[in-house]
Amino acid sequence: GAVVSQHPSRVICKSGTSVKIECRSLDFQATTMFWYRQFPKQSLMLMATSNEGSKATYEQGVEKDKFLINHASLTLSTLTVTSAHPEDSSFYICSATPTDRGTEAFFGQGTRLTVV
Amino acid sequence: SQKIEQNSEALNIQEGKTATLTCNYTNYSPAYLQWYRQDPGRGPVFLLLIRENEKEKRKERLKVTFDTTLKQSLFHITASQPADSATYLCALGRGGGNKLTFGTGTQLKVEL
Numbered sequence: 477g478a479v480v481s482q483h484p485s486r487v488i489c490k491s492g493t494s495v496k497i498e499c500r501s502l503d504f505q506a507t508t509m510f511w512y513r514q515f516p517k518q519s520l521m522l523m524a525t526s527n528e529g530s531k532a533t534y535e536q537g538v539e540k541d542k543f544l545i546n547h548a549s550l551t552l553s554t555l556t557v558t559s560a561h562p563e564d565s566s567f568y569i570c571s572a573t574p575t576d577r578g579t580e581a582f583f584g585q586g587t588r589l590t591v592v
Numbered sequence: 593s594q595k596i597e598q599n600s601e602a603l604n605i606q607e608g609k610t611a612t613l614t615c616n617y618t619n620y621s622p623a624y625l626q627w628y629r630q631d632p633g634r635g636p637v638f639l640l641l642i643r644e645n646e647k648e649k650r651k652e653r654l655k656v657t658f659d660t661t662l663k664q665s666l667f668h669i670t671a672s673q674p675a676d677s678a679t680y681l682c683a684l685g686r687g688g689g690n691k692l693t694f695g696t697g698t699q700l701k702v703e704l
C-alpha cells in the first residue's frame with residue numbers, strides 16, 4: 477500500500493521561532509498534497525493544497541505568510557509555521573493520493589506541535 | 593455554509609454487537625463519501641468509499657449506506673471487537689483533486 481511519512485512526529489518550540497514539518501510520499505509520486513490541522517476532539521480542517529512546482533492554494537482564513545508551503549519535488553512537501561505562537565499548537569497532518577488509487581487519501585502519522 | 597455532523601457523543605457497545613455510526617450533511621452535494629478510522633495521536637486510515645450513485649458498500653465486517661435524499665450515510669461494524677475502538681470520521685469529496693471535508697468524528701468504544 478501507499479505510504480506517507482511525516483516528520484517530526486512531535487515538536488516543542490519557543491514562541492516566536494519557526495518550525496518545519498516534512499511530508500513525504502515514500503513509494504509513489506504526488507503532484508498534490510494536502511495539509512490539515514486538528515484541534516483536540518475536533519475535525520480535520522483543511523489548511524492548504526500543496527501543488528508540486530507551483531504555489532500552494534490556501535483555504536479561507538489561513539494566513540499564507542504564516543504557514544509557508546513548499547512542494548519542491550514529487551515526493552516532498554513541507555509546511556513551515558513561522559513565528560509560532562501558543563495558539564498555533566495543534567496536530568498537523570498531511571495527505572496524498574497515488575494516481576492509481578482514485579480518491580483514497582493516505583495520511584501521514586501527524587505532527588504534534590506545542591509552542592511554549 | 594457546509595456542515596457535516598456526526599454523533600458528538602461517544603458510542604459504547606458490547607463486543608459482538610453491531611455498531612452504527614451516523615454522518616449527516618447539509619449545504620453540500622458530494623460526489624462521494626468516505627469513512628476513515630483514526631487512533632489517538634495518529635493520522636486517519638481509509639476504510640471505505642461510496643459514490644453518490646451507490647446505495648450500499650461492504651467490506652468484510654464493514655457496511656456503508658449513502659442516502660443522498662436524506663443527506664446521510666450510515667456506517668456499520670458487525671460483530672464488533674475491542675480492537676475496533678477508535679474515532680471514525682466521515683469525509684465528503686466532490687470532483688477531482690481529492691479535496692475532502694471531514695466531519696467531527698464519533699468515538700467508538702467496544703467493551704468486553
